[in-house]
Amino acid sequence: MSLASFYANAPRHLVAVDCIIFGFEDGKLKLLIIQRKVDPLAGAFSLVGGFVQENESTDHAAIRVLRQTTGIRDIFMDQLRAYGDAGRDAGARVISLAYYALIRISEHDKLLAQQHGAHWLSLHQIPELIFDHNEMLRDALERLRDRAKFHPLGFELLPEKFSLPQLRNLYEEIYQRPLDKRNFRKKILAMDILEKLDEKDKSTSKKGAHLYRFDRKKYDALTQHGFVFEI
Amino acid sequence: MSLASFYANAPRHLVAVDCIIFGFEDGKLKLLIIQRKVDPLAGAFSLVGGFVQENESTDHAAIRVLRQTTGIRDIFMDQLRAYGDAGRDAGARVISLAYYALIRISEHDKLLAQQHGAHWLSLHQIPELIFDHNEMLRDALERLRDRAKFHPLGFELLPEKFSLPQLRNLYEEIYQRPLDKRNFRKKILAMDILEKLDEKDKSTSKKGAHLYRFDRKKYDALTQHGFVFEI
DNA sequence: CCAAAAGTGTTGCTCTTACACCCATGC
DNA sequence: GCATGGGTGTAAGAGCAACACTTTTGG
Numbered sequence: 309m310s311l312a313s314f315y316a317n318a319p320r321h322l323v324a325v326d327c328i329i330f331g332f333e334d335g336k337l338k339l340l341i342i343q344r345k346v347d348p349l350a351g352a353f354s355l356v357g358g359f360v361q362e363n364e365s366t367d368h369a370a371i372r373v374l375r376q377t378t379g380i381r382d383i384f385m386d387q388l389r390a391y392g393d394a395g396r397d398a399g400a401r402v403i404s405l406a407y408y409a410l411i412r413i414s415e416h417d418k419l420l421a422q423q424h425g426a427h428w429l430s431l432h433q434i435p436e437l438i439f440d441h442n443e444m445l446r447d448a449l450e451r452l453r454d455r456a457k458f459h460p461l462g463f464e465l466l467p468e469k470f471s472l473p474q475l476r477n478l479y480e481e482i483y484q485r486p487l488d489k490r491n492f493r494k495k496i497l498a499m500d501i502l503e504k505l506d507e508k509d510k511s512t513s514k515k516g517a518h519l520y521r522f523d524r525k526k527y528d529a530l531t532q533h534g535f536v537f538e539i
Numbered sequence: 540m541s542l543a544s545f546y547a548n549a550p551r552h553l554v555a556v557d558c559i560i561f562g563f564e565d566g567k568l569k570l571l572i573i574q575r576k577v578d579p580l581a582g583a584f585s586l587v588g589g590f591v592q593e594n595e596s597t598d599h600a601a602i603r604v605l606r607q608t609t610g611i612r613d614i615f616m617d618q619l620r621a622y623g624d625a626g627r628d629a630g631a632r633v634i635s636l637a638y639y640a641l642i643r644i645s646e647h648d649k650l651l652a653q654q655h656g657a658h659w660l661s662l663h664q665i666p667e668l669i670f671d672h673n674e675m676l677r678d679a680l681e682r683l684r685d686r687a688k689f690h691p692l693g694f695e696l697l698p699e700k701f702s703l704p705q706l707r708n709l710y711e712e713i714y715q716r717p718l719d720k721r722n723f724r725k726k727i728l729a730m731d732i733l734e735k736l737d738e739k740d741k742s743t744s745k746k747g748a749h750l751y752r753f754d755r756k757k758y759d760a761l762t763q764h765g766f767v768f769e770i
Numbered sequence: 771c772c773a774a775a776a777g778t779g780t781t782g783c784t785c786t787t788a789c790a791c792c793c794a795t796g797c
Numbered sequence: 798g799c800a801t802g803g804g805t806g807t808a809a810g811a812g813c814a815a816c817a818c819t820t821t822t823g824g
Contacts, residue, residue, distance in 0.1 A: 320551035366623025392597025
């Protein structure tokens with residue numbers, strides 16, 4: 309078969325990206341949900357999404373769609389997988405690539421996102437979403453849990469400076485189970501990947517909790533010598 | 540924006556599936572590689588691939604492509620992820636969904652696959668592949684290792700009846716490191732998910748090794764009570 | 771001075787790892 | 798009878814989980 313016919317005879321498809329955006333605020337793991345603007349199902353709750361353009365990498369499409377629909381930029385983002393059932397989108401046959409992202413809510417413009425019709429909802433507040441978006445969300449949460457166990461993803465969700473109680477609280481949210489505070493401290497500090505600062509966060513107690521910073525250089529150096537992060 | 544223009548104005552893309560097929564034979568983990576039939580790069584080594592058709596789910600496309608190009612059917616298959624860089628395919632802009640699959644080489648028709656121009660190559664024999672197929676393969680191997688650690692995937696690669704030395708050999712191949720035979724036996728048998736048969740495999744020793752069968756019913760039952768497989 | 775959250779060590783137990791010899795049989 | 802791979806148990810050490818009291822300070 310000639311080059312022309314091999315490629316030219318193949319069918320073409322709409323390809324979308326949908327973003328599962330995780331944030332952490334007020335001690336809760338949250339998700340960014342928008343209300344859909346177009347029919348069918350205009351007004352229904354949805355993940356942030358959009359179409360992949362000509363000559364645009366799918367990774368770039370995910371970044372662009374997130375920026376255009378919420379104003380959010382410069383965040384951790386990774387592909388989850390493709391969702392390709394023939395009837396998954398009620399409007400047309402669309403193959404969707406799901407991306408999950410982690411953002412520091414405090415460092416982004418909440419107002420801007422809200423102006424775009426986006427809401428931060430905690431895990432237990434998530435409504436029925438359109439199409440297979442609830443399934444995407446379930447899969448993303450599973451991936452987040454899998455990956456956060458062996459990779460320092462958590463720090464993407466916290467402000468640059470954070471306390472150990474805050475960090476523990478984050479992992480308790482991710483895994484939805486209590487973690488022993490002494491064992492947690494021991495484990496984290498033993499890794500020697502945090503820099504202890506001369507500052508305290510007094511927002512949650514009178515005594516105040518020491519602030520730390522994730523030291524990515526140290527982490528990368530350790531990783532090259534076989535070290536594996538584990539929560 | 541109206542329904543019509545929202546979907547109709549979006550660009551359409553060629554969407555392919557590419558399959559990373561793992562097998563296990565002669566004590567080696569192997570991969571199914573074909574020689575590409577079309578230009579550009581006709582004759583070069585490649586994964587098995589093809590285009591997603593109209594109204595065809597992507598999962599179905601992967602199964603169909605594998606069957607059509609190699610005659611192989613009814614195997615374990617799971618999506619890896621999408622590869623969507625704009626210039627990844629030299630012939631046209633193609634978004635590719637990679638699927639990895641596990642097959643029992645002994646139960647499939649080797650001849651049929653060979654007639655389709657497919658070769659089983661062991662990990663160390665893999666040549667330069669077209670486009671980003673080497674990257675797909677690396678990612679698939681990583682996924683296989685991740686998943687095989689906590690899920691009973693290995694049995695998909697072995698014949699229905701297998702010996703413990705065979706099983707250990709398989710995991711040694713997957714992880715490319717030696718496993719202590721006493722500890723391995725202990726761990727596997729302690730899970731109580733294998734059925735010991737009254738048969739021996741004498742093909743590799745004079746004494747003969749007992750044959751076992753994976754008991755999926757038992758495994759499923761245990762899993763429902765919180766049991767987690769781990770190698 | 772008291773309420774509320776931060777910070778701190780020890781112990782038992784489980785799991786993992788390392789390791790060497792006998793067994794069965796075909797030739 | 799001997800070479801070859803199959804099969805078996807134990808002990809030491811590492812890692813994990815459970816657990817309660819003291820410290821700090823704003824109000």
